[in-house]
């Protein structure tokens with residue numbers, strides 16, 4: 532899949548206000564009530580990653596989940612990252 536240009540990425544990010552571009556990836560940080568809610572969201576995201584065969588770089592500290600998405604094969608950001616970012620938004624912020 533083709534790597535997107537920075538202009539294209541910034542345009543697509545207008546629809547994903549929790550996300551920003553930097554260092555060849557898109558990044559977001561989500562805060563939950565507690566560890567249980569955070570880890571529950573991570574489990575749901577993990578199933579989505581398997582379904583899409585696309586996987587995040589992420590870390591968790593108690594109730595905070597930090598996610599970076601890039602496509603290793605393309606050495607940058609592709610449509611696959613946006614597809615996963617939208618799926619993550621639907622899990623984490625279902626009403627928005």
Ligand SMILES: C[C@H](O)[C@H](O)[C@H]1CNC2=NC(N)=NC(=O)C2=N1
Nearest residue numbers: 584585586587601602603604605
């Ligand atoms: C073999 C398999 O399709 C690849 O390794 C997939 C798996 N998950 C992946 N995830 C991400 N973020 N980037 C990839 O290039 C990628 N490649």
